[in-house]
Amino acid sequence: MSLYRFGSALLGAAILAAPLALPAPALAQANEQFIPSLSYRTGPFGPNGTPFADGYLDYLKMINARDGGINGVKITYEECETAYNTDRGVECYERLKAKGPTGATAIVPLSTGITYALIERTAQDKIPLLTSGYGRSDGSDGRVFPWMFTLPATYYSQMDAIVQFIKSKEGGSLKGKKISYIYHDSAFGKEPLPVIQRLSKELGFDLSEFPVPNPGVEQKAIWLRIGRQIRPNYVIMWGWGVMNPTAITEAAAVGFPRDKFIGVWWAGSEQDVTPPGDAAKGYMAANFHGTGKDYKFMRDIEANVLKPGQGTGEARHVGTVLYNRGAINAAMVVEAVRTAQERYGNKPMTGEQVRWGFENLNLNPQRLAAMGFEGFMPPLKTSCADHEGGGVVRIQQWDGKKWNWVSDWIEPNRKMLREMYEAGSAQYAKEKNIKPRDCANQS
Amino acid sequence: MDAIFDFLFGPLKEIWAYPTFFVEVVVGGLLTGVMYSLVALGFVLIFKASGVFNFAQGAMVLSAALSFVGFTELGVPQWLAMLLTLAMMVALAFVIERVVLRPLVNQAPIILFMATIGVTFFIDGFFQMLWGEDVKRLDIGIPKDPIEIHGVLVNTFDIVAAVVAGSLVATLAFFFQSTRIGRALRAVADDHQAAQSVGIPLQTIWVIVWSVAGIVALVAGIMWGSKLGVQFSLALVALKALPVLILGGFTSIPGAIIGGLIIGVGEKVAEVFWAEKIGGGIEDWFAYILALFFLMFRPQGLFGERIIERV
Numbered sequence: 001m002s003l004y005r006f007g008s009a010l011l012g013a014a015i016l017a018a019p020l021a022l023p024a025p026a027l028a029q030a031n032e033q034f035i036p037s038l039s040y041r042t043g044p045f046g047p048n049g050t051p052f053a054d055g056y057l058d059y060l061k062m063i064n065a066r067d068g069g070i071n072g073v074k075i076t077y078e079e080c081e082t083a084y085n086t087d088r089g090v091e092c093y094e095r096l097k098a099k100g101p102t103g104a105t106a107i108v109p110l111s112t113g114i115t116y117a118l119i120e121r122t123a124q125d126k127i128p129l130l131t132s133g134y135g136r137s138d139g140s141d142g143r144v145f146p147w148m149f150t151l152p153a154t155y156y157s158q159m160d161a162i163v164q165f166i167k168s169k170e171g172g173s174l175k176g177k178k179i180s181y182i183y184h185d186s187a188f189g190k191e192p193l194p195v196i197q198r199l200s201k202e203l204g205f206d207l208s209e210f211p212v213p214n215p216g217v218e219q220k221a222i223w224l225r226i227g228r229q230i231r232p233n234y235v236i237m238w239g240w241g242v243m244n245p246t247a248i249t250e251a252a253a254v255g256f257p258r259d260k261f262i263g264v265w266w267a268g269s270e271q272d273v274t275p276p277g278d279a280a281k282g283y284m285a286a287n288f289h290g291t292g293k294d295y296k297f298m299r300d301i302e303a304n305v306l307k308p309g310q311g312t313g314e315a316r317h318v319g320t321v322l323y324n325r326g327a328i329n330a331a332m333v334v335e336a337v338r339t340a341q342e343r344y345g346n347k348p349m350t351g352e353q354v355r356w357g358f359e360n361l362n363l364n365p366q367r368l369a370a371m372g373f374e375g376f377m378p379p380l381k382t383s384c385a386d387h388e389g390g391g392v393v394r395i396q397q398w399d400g401k402k403w404n405w406v407s408d409w410i411e412p413n414r415k416m417l418r419e420m421y422e423a424g425s426a427q428y429a430k431e432k433n434i435k436p437r438d439c440a441n442q443s
Numbered sequence: 444m445d446a447i448f449d450f451l452f453g454p455l456k457e458i459w460a461y462p463t464f465f466v467e468v469v470v471g472g473l474l475t476g477v478m479y480s481l482v483a484l485g486f487v488l489i490f491k492a493s494g495v496f497n498f499a500q501g502a503m504v505l506s507a508a509l510s511f512v513g514f515t516e517l518g519v520p521q522w523l524a525m526l527l528t529l530a531m532m533v534a535l536a537f538v539i540e541r542v543v544l545r546p547l548v549n550q551a552p553i554i555l556f557m558a559t560i561g562v563t564f565f566i567d568g569f570f571q572m573l574w575g576e577d578v579k580r581l582d583i584g585i586p587k588d589p590i591e592i593h594g595v596l597v598n599t600f601d602i603v604a605a606v607v608a609g610s611l612v613a614t615l616a617f618f619f620q621s622t623r624i625g626r627a628l629r630a631v632a633d634d635h636q637a638a639q640s641v642g643i644p645l646q647t648i649w650v651i652v653w654s655v656a657g658i659v660a661l662v663a664g665i666m667w668g669s670k671l672g673v674q675f676s677l678a679l680v681a682l683k684a685l686p687v688l689i690l691g692g693f694t695s696i697p698g699a700i701i702g703g704l705i706i707g708v709g710e711k712v713a714e715v716f717w718a719e720k721i722g723g724g725i726e727d728w729f730a731y732i733l734a735l736f737f738l739m740f741r742p743q744g745l746f747g748e749r750i751i752e753r754v
Contacts, residue, residue, distance in 0.1 A: 047675070185724045221714035224711070229461070245671060252587060252589075253587060253589055253600070253601070274580050275580050
């Protein structure tokens with residue numbers, strides 16, 4: 001071996017061995033909690049995905065700026081654009097799941113399609129999947145879906161609450177009344193069908209169903225049938241994106257009263273009522289949190305993030321329905337980490353530890369006040385078996401300028417819904433050969 | 444057997460029983476069909492003059508509407524915003540001709556088609572970057588109230604939209620038939636090389652035709668934008684024009700109009716009277732089925748040119 005070759009080999013070996021020779025502190029785990037953001041700011045659903053993503057990130061930034069992180073653990077984050085496509089959502093998940101010192105804290109896919117694609121993957125990778133107000137409702141059964149969390153409410157809860165609201169408006173009985181259900185022809189729109197079909201039989205109302213093909217830019221035929229032929233007492237809509245303003249415009253075009261028209265909470269944002277203008281006055285939608293900026297946590301975002309020029313998006317999104325929904329989603333993840341830290345110590349939490357946190361969340365009035373969420377959302381408590389935790393829903397109405405509450409918090413029929421969740425999860429467990437956990441033995 | 448009989452004739456009984464409602468559906472279909480034609484026109488103009496299927500027409504509709512609303516949000520009066528957007532669309536036509544089309548002269552049509560897909564992504568991204576991705580309201584003062592004419596419900600907005608589309612078609616027909624540029628354009632459409640040999644400048648004609656398609660996109664963008672709000676989904680209305688083009692023919696302006704009307708009426712009647720029997724939501728794909736049915740008898744579309752290639 002020549003001297004040159006020997007020297008090169010020595011140098012190569014030294015370079016390869018260098019990391020092993022680093023002092024111990026340099027290899028220590030960074031005191032950071034990595035929270036990924038699967039967002040969509042482009043494509044047909046970009047106008048809705050953008051304020052959600054802004055609210056999500058602004059809340060995390062606020063926790064860092066105001067509190068120095070979660071009990072001293074700094075939050076790091078990274079956004080990945082899914083464009084609301086399931087394949088890209090899975091790609092984003094695979095890219096981000098192992099980042100940070102303890103991997104992804106939780107996944108918030110903001111898409112029922114991506115949720116379905118990630119249920120098994122997240123369980124395998126031991127990462128909690130948070131689907132606030134979307135995804136599969138029977139995922140609330142924590143015995144079969146230990147890694148999935150549907151808090152604070154599911155589509156099943158929402159549909160039941162909407163029908164209860166209509167019932168109260170119709171004098172306490174729906175017998176002989178007509179309700180039309182217009183829905184996005186996808187897993188999202190079909191999800192609450194079992195609930196409304198069951199309620200139709202139990203409460204005695206006539207149900208007519210109208211699937212709308214994606215994206216829903218043309219609905220004249222459907223609305224002619226609803227407004228001129230069926231003439232229902234109420235219309236319930238499960239729409240997303242351009243489908244919603246189109247439906248409101250067409251409802252007005254056939255003279256269907258907007259104050260008899262109630263949308264899912266994904267059809268209850270400013271983006272849905274702005275294009276129809278005055279035609280949207282009186283239109284209602286469900287919600288599971290407050291709107292506007294008059295909450296302590298919003299003032300904290302204003303002071304710690306927006307004023308110093310650290311806001312993620314445009315200021316006009318702040319306080320809108322979808323911005324606030326992004327914030328509440330981020331808050332749920334942060335609270336799950338905080339709850340887990342109470343048990344495992346103030347350090348970065350692993351997916352398994354965060355899962356425990358999600359399963360033992362107790363957002364009572366005192367905790368909500370400490371979070372600055374007083375009046376923004378009702379109390380919530382999860383358990384091993386109940387991953388929904390709350391399930392209460394409120395109805396809001398658009399007055400042409402802003403959303404106003406027109407109902408109190410509506411408690412859905414927990415007994416009926418639990419029965420339906422368990423039926424769905426039992427079916428899933430059978431298909432996937434899953435043995436449900438015994439929650440009596442869980443600590 | 445009963446099920447087939449019920450599927451085929453059940454709706455006909457319903458039509459017979461509710462004739463006024465049937466008329467309402469047909470009128471609604473005709474008025475929607477005119478809106479489809481408006482988008483289809485842009486495709487026809489470019490295909491007629493250059494043989495290029497312009498995939499970017501939907502993106503042009505979006506970009507025109509975004510720019511128009513963007514200017515008005517800056518405080519520019521609507522008439523001036525319209526002029527500025529027109530100027531923008533002409534500028535876009537220049538850029539496309541110079542950067543995309545000219546280097547690809549004499550390339551196969553599929554190459555030009557692929558290039559327009561690239562143009563689509565550029566326009567979508569660039570104009571959303573310029574004006575933002577928010578949903579924007581577009582109000583040009585046309586009332587949207589329903590009115591009843593002899594018991595038939597129609598929407599004021601739809602009637603105005605039909606009148607606007609009709610006027611645009613009449614203007615374009617006059618432009619193509621009776622002006623010097625129109626004749627030159629038709630000559631280019633018939634035979635590029637022959638047109639060039641008699642001194643018709645191909646590049647200039649392309650710029651003109653892309654500019655006219657841009658103007659049509661602006662009108663379509665304003666009408667559709669008033670209905671849906673100005674947002675990315677406007678680009679998707681181009682998909683509604685495809686069955687219209689298949690049915691009407693890619694080279695005929697009257698074909699775009701008649702095709703739009705047939706598709707509009709066909710899909711509405713099918714959705715209202717037949718959809719329930721097969722699960723609903725058939726409007727979108729039924730338009731294509733209808734177009735393909737016509738193709739069985741006239742492969743070139745109702746008004747398209749019959750192309751015979753001899754080898």
